[in-house]
Amino acid sequence: MKRRIFIKNAALTGAGVAVGSSLLSCADSENKENKELEIASTTNSKASLPLVIATWHVIDATAKAMEVLEADGTALDAVEQGCRVEEANEKGQSVGKGGLPDREGNVTLDACIMDKHGNCGSVVYLQNITHAVSVARKVMEDTPHVMLAGKGAEQFALEQGFKKENLLTEASKKAWSAWKVESKYKPIINIENHDTIGMLAIDKNGDISGACTTSGLAYKMAGRVGDSPIIGSGLFVDNEIGGCVATGLGEEVVKTVGSFLVVELMRQGKSPQQACEEAIGRIVNKPNSDYKNFQVGYIAVNKKGETGSYSIHQWFSMTKFQDGVNEQIQSDFFNKA
Ligand code: SD4
Numbered sequence: 001m002k003r004r005i006f007i008k009n010a011a012l013t014g015a016g017v018a019v020g021s022s023l024l025s026c027a028d029s030e031n032k033e034n035k036e037l038e039i040a041s042t043t044n045s046k047a048s049l050p051l052v053i054a055t056w057h058v059i060d061a062t063a064k065a066m067e068v069l070e071a072d073g074t075a076l077d078a079v080e081q082g083c084r085v086e087e088a089n090e091k092g093q094s095v096g097k098g099g100l101p102d103r104e105g106n107v108t109l110d111a112c113i114m115d116k117h118g119n120c121g122s123v124v125y126l127q128n129i130t131h132a133v134s135v136a137r138k139v140m141e142d143t144p145h146v147m148l149a150g151k152g153a154e155q156f157a158l159e160q161g162f163k164k165e166n167l168l169t170e171a172s173k174k175a176w177s178a179w180k181v182e183s184k185y186k187p188i189i190n191i192e193n194h195d196t197i198g199m200l201a202i203d204k205n206g207d208i209s210g211a212c213t214t215s216g217l218a219y220k221m222a223g224r225v226g227d228s229p230i231i232g233s234g235l236f237v238d239n240e241i242g243g244c245v246a247t248g249l250g251e252e253v254v255k256t257v258g259s260f261l262v263v264e265l266m267r268q269g270k271s272p273q274q275a276c277e278e279a280i281g282r283i284v285n286k287p288n289s290d291y292k293n294f295q296v297g298y299i300a301v302n303k304k305g306e307t308g309s310y311s312i313h314q315w316f317s318m319t320k321f322q323d324g325v326n327e328q329i330q331s332d333f334f335n336k337a
Contacts, residue, residue, distance in 0.1 A: 047305030049206060051322040052078060054199040055247040055299055059328065061085040062321040065201055075201040075209035076115045076137075083111075083133040083213045086197045090169050094196045097130045098169045099215025101176050103183070104222050107167035110229035111136045111213035116239040122147040122229040128164045129157045133213040136229070146231065167215075179219050196228065198235060198245025200301050208301065210235050210243040216250070226250025232260035241267045242303055244276070248296035248311070256282045262300050272300035273308030273332075280310050280334050297331060310334070 050069035052062050065082030069075070087096025094100065101107045111132035112122035121140025124147060126132050135157045139148050148156055158164060168176075196214040203209075212235045214228040227250035228234035234250065236259035237243035244262035246253040253259075258279050265275035276298040284291040297311035299318045309318040309331040316331040 048323055049305055050075075050078075050201065050203050051301070051305055051307075051320070052082065052199065052201040053299050053301055053307050053309075053321075054082065054197055054319045055245060055297065055316075056197065056319065057317055057328045058082075058086055058197055058199075058319050059321075059326050060089075061197060061199065062319045062326055065199060066321045066326065069201060069203050072204060074116075074205075075203040075207050076113070078201040078203065079199045079209050079211040080113060080133055080137055082199045082201070083197050083211045084131050087131050087133060087213055090171075093172055093175070093215075094218070095214050096132065097165065097167050098172055099167060100172050100218035101168055101215075102222050102224065103219045105168065105173070105176055106222065107172070107215055109167075109213065109215055110225055110234075111211070112229045112231055112235050113137050113140060113209070113211040114231065114235055114237040114243075115140070115209050116207040116237070118238065120146055120231045120235075122231060123149070123153040123157075124225045124229045125150040125223065126153045126157070128154060128167065129162045130165055130167065131162065133211050135160070135162060136211070136213075147229070149225075176219070183219075196247050198228070198247055198299065200237070200243040200245060200299065202301060202305055206303070208237050208239050208243050208303070210237045210245055212245050227253035227258070230254060232257050234259060236260045236263045238263050238267070240303065242272060242301050244272075244279075244298055244300040246296065246298050247316070249294040252283050252291075252294060252296050258283075258296070258298060262298055266300065266302050271308060272302050272306055273310065276300050276308045276310035277332075277334075280312055284312060284334055292335065299331075 052065040061082040064085045065078040068078040068081050090098035099107045109126045109132040113136045114120040121136040123135045198212040200210040212228045216226045233254045235245045244259040246258045262275045262279045295313050297316035299309040301307045311331050311333045314333045
């Protein structure tokens with residue numbers, strides 16, 4: 001497992017090629033969006049649209065998102081639908097149903113979503129509802145607010161017709177019982193593999209949206225909320241510039257307002273890769289940084305469709321679906337010692 005992994009979904013090969021090349025042939029068009037795609041083609045030959053990227057190894061989720069994009073769906077629909085795949089996957093123990101609980105045995109979810117207009121919605125400490133990302137979207141679209149928490153978020157979800165479910169699966173209950181024997185609280189993110197999902201998509205119109213959903217740190221303190229539902233930390237999108245999502249130890253992302261930082265660095269002219277690297281630098285270069293003991297990873301995309309990813313430690317990966325190829329790409333990382 002400890003090597004570069006490429007997973008190509010042959011069945012879907014070809015799905016995204018036509019769009020990019022047909023748009024690039026419209027060089028004489030007055031259309032601003034097409035011009036932007038043209039610029040992308042000169043700076044990054046791989047930057048054809050639509051595209052979707054996500055944190056970790058989630059090819060089923062990116063495949064779902066691409067299905068939406070290929071059917072002329074919006075980036076917003078794509079990221080919501082993509083994230084829902086992992087939320088429903090009971091085997092993934094860090095998101096949605098099957099997520100590992102807090103130290104008291106409660107599964108609590110954090111999620112957010114952001115659209116091309118800069119609108120956003122978020123839920124924190126949501127219980128008993130699998131599709132936190134969809135509740136976040138409802139907060140964005142059907143309330144005058146950005147964020148709903150705890151009981152209020154649950155009540156809102158139920159009023160919106162979401163189903164009440166027990167999110168603590170037998171497997172997660174078993175893991176929690178085993179953890180309780182020693183009850184050691186050490187909020188260290190598993191740096192090998194994870195399922196917390198942050199997703200960014202650019203649709204055929206060149207519009208960007210993003211979403212993020214998680215059950216947060218396993219065995220966290222009751223009431224703990226991480227970076228994932230915090231706009232600017234776990235996720236940020238500016239349709240003129242690009243988007244970023246974070247994964248890993250949320251406290252460290254929040255302290256540096258990581259995703260907003262990455263987008264602002266891209267605004268200043270950095271590539272997505274350079275911006276992710278600099279944002280990780282802000283964490284590891286702090287005096288007395290304890291970075292050897294935790295993981296943080298960022299993925300980012302800019303308006304041209306160029307992508308980047310970077311983490312503190314090895315084995316963070318990004319899943320990318322573009323030009324008919326759905327692949328897991330290992331990230332470069334800081335701690336090479
Ligand atoms: C959190 N950032 O709650 C989330 C956890 C995560 O990969 O992303 N894990 O801190």
